[in-house]
Amino acid sequence: xxxxxxxxxxxxxxxxxxxxxxxxxxxxxxxxxxxxxxxxxxxxxxxxxxxxxxxxxxxxxxxxxxxxxxxxxxxxxxxxxxxxxxxxxxxxxxxxxxxxxxxxxxxxxxxxxxxxxxxxxxxxxxxxxxxx
Numbered sequence: 385x386x387x388x389x390x391x392x393x394x395x396x397x398x399x400x401x402x403x404x405x406x407x408x409x410x411x412x413x414x415x416x417x418x419x420x421x422x423x424x425x426x427x428x429x430x431x432x433x434x435x436x437x438x439x440x441x442x443x444x445x446x447x448x449x450x451x452x453x454x455x456x457x458x459x460x461x462x463x464x465x466x467x468x469x470x471x472x473x474x475x476x477x478x479x480x481x482x483x484x485x486x487x488x489x490x491x492x493x494x495x496x497x498x499x500x501x502x503x504x505x506x507x508x509x510x511x512x513x514x515x516x
Contacts, residue, residue, distance in 0.1 A: 385461060388434045388483040399433065406507045407433050407485040410477070415450025418506025427513040428458070434483035435510065438462050439502070447494070447501050452509065454502040455494045463502075465490070478502060 390398075395408050405411040420429070429439040429452075439454045439462075447453035457463045461481055468477040468489065478487045487508045494501035 385482050406505050410486040413505045413507050420452045420506040425513045429509045431480040432508050432510050433485040436482040451503045455498045
């Protein structure tokens with residue numbers, strides 16, 4: 385996969401202020417506010433910044449956490465994992481492997497299929513319906 389690197393000045397021109405805050409500055413959208421939280425359509429979730437495929441709708445589930453949740457990424461190369469010690473806790477941050485966009489965090493409390501819960505900001509995703 386070809387890596388995408390751009391200066392912040394270019395990202396600011398290409399993204400909305402909220403997309404930039406979340407995706408490029410590791411922000412978080414308010415819980416239960418995201419447009420994709422209750423999406424149940426079939427398709428693929430892509431990175432807002434580079435359109436890389438990240439998650440399939442068949443892996444989406446309602447975790448009750450307030451953000452779209454998935455039990456697995458679309459493949460092993462799609463996501464980059466980083467140790468996050470901010471906010472007085474240890475978590476695993478997830479980023480798009482192609483452009484390093486902040487997506488959210490993954491937790492080990494997901495459904496039995498994988499045991500993982502990828503907790504993702506809606507603003508960091510673009511949904512393409514029926515693309516699977």
